[in-house]
Amino acid sequence: MRIHVLADSDTRWKWGAGLATGFCPQGEVHAHMLRGRSTPTARQMAEVGITPASITETTLPEFVTSPEVADADVIVLGTVGGATQAALHGLAHAFRDYPQRPVLVTGYVGVVYEKVTDGLLLRAGADIVLANSPYDTRRFRGIYEPLGIPGGSVVQTALPFLEQRPYDMNRAGAEHPYTVCFAVQPSVPEDRKSRTYLLRRAIQHARLRPGRDVLIKLRSRPGEQTTHIEAYHYQDLAEQMSEPMPPNLHFVYGNMSDTLDRTDLMITVSSTAALESMHRGMPTGILSDLGVREAHGNHYFVGSGCVTSWDDVDQGEAPLAHEAWKRDQGILADDPYGELRSRIDVLLRAPALPPITPYYTRANASGYMPTLLARRGLNPDGSPARGEGATGGSGSARRTSRRVMRSAYQFGVQRVAPKLQRWGDV
Structure with a gap:
């Protein structure tokens, strides 16, 4: 199984990669790192401990128009809500004429304690929206169903980094300080x-x-x-x-x-x-x-x-x-990937998957969606904006310019801004 994971930080890569290897231990996992403020460093990637078959740094328009992504069996969207909604629109446009398309999976990296409705509606449109616990499953379906979003798209699983390493209460001793x-x-x-x-x-x-x-x-x-x-x-x-x-x-x-x-x-x-x-x-x-x-x-x-x-x-x-x-809270799940594995298997064996239908559209959110998509390089119909992705024009010079601007931005956010904040507290 070819699984492509889009992630925008080290924690979301850890979640997406752990999820992929959890429901398909023999799968071929490919990493796509969304270019931005929190793009993980090589050290952060290595620290996760999962080595992908390939690593690509990408923009959202580049990702949704990538031939490698089009050939995937499953796409895991490990991104913030706005980027996830934009990816769903971009993929809906990219696969609009495809007889087959990958299964789309998204969810949350950890505890969901704020902006619950906001985050859920931005993830609506994926084939599978993961809930990390029975508690979350009830909450998520209770938000989706009154709005006409299929509650069946919510699939219960567990956080992939909950490893089976039981703690020994008698471990502390002379050779091991508490x-x-x-x-x-x-x-x-x-x-x-x-x-x-x-x-x-x-x-x-x-x-x-x-x-x-x-x-x-x-x-x-x-x-x-x-x-x-x-x-x-x-x-x-x-x-x-x-x-x-x-x-x-x-x-x-x-x-x-x-x-x-x-x-x-x-x-x-x-x-x-x-x-x-x-x-x-x-x-x-x-x-x-x-x-x-x-x-x-x-x-x-x-x-x-x-x-x-x-x-x-x-x-x-x-x-x-x-x-x-x-x-x-899903911390004691006996088979955390069983339901997910079964759902993916059913979707992969289906003659055809339905069109990708994000909840937000130009009809029900005309004052919201165009701006959200434009910030991520997409037109209101989900196609790459001019000069972005597969329709880009000036080649290596444009990519070099983006890398320079990104480096300058990251330096400002990661190095200069914290120092200015600290100096302001002195």
Whole structure:
């Protein structure tokens, strides 16, 4: 099976590639990295640990008109909602005269706790919209069906990075110090004061518990970007502190699963790493220090039994998630890819698939769709705009110009903007 994954960041590549290898372990997976602010670096790609058959950096018009994509069996759209909707329009135009077309799959990388209706309608039109849990399946169908979108397009699965590595409660001992991992997030919280507070509490915990190892798990290195912009990198904040770091505190990078292999207690505000640790049966703490707030996403975990604070962690608390909550959130799925595998098989064996019909059209969203598509290089009918994709005119000079502009933009966003923000706080 030929599976082509379009991703716009390292996290969405991890999701899309993990999904592809999950429902089809012997599949031929091709990576298409959408050119933009968060295009993953080679280091970030390697860190995911999945080697694709090919890697292409692309624009959306180039992707939807690619002959390689047209030859795919399955296309996984691992992109933000607006890019997904634009891709659906572009692919609908590209395959309008094809007797056969690939199966289109999309979904969410992690916990869905904000802009639920907005994000779902931007994904409507794919053959399969994945829900990561029974809870999400109910929510998604409850939004689609009243609007005339087939609820059957929602297929229940689970996050592909939930690996079967159960945690051993008796693991800590003389050869393995009890290890607390604080999984940070690029934009939760966003402001310098809050991020400095969380860093200081991790440092304080390391000093209060010298027999423990305290890991600060970082998503990206200073200057790199992931799905969200990280203005105040924790390692930069640590370097600006006058006091030395305790010897049992360590900044770590790399694959989250590898870090969890050495962890005994996961601490975070609302990272999807919490779902990974809960899946293993590992103690997990969802921090309430900055409030339990929709803006932080930790409200999603209210029913888990894991909401706690650094004060409680300092005193030895190590919460375990409720089993019923974990099952409803898809963390304990017995066969997470069974339904998806069956649905894809049925669609691939069908004599013909119906035309791709995104929810938003020029008829029901004339003040929205043309602008959304134009920002991504497409005309209102989904065709590449003049000078984009297969209809482009000036060849290598145009591509070189785009690369230069992209490099300048990324440098500004990733390097200059965070420094300006930090200077503004001084």
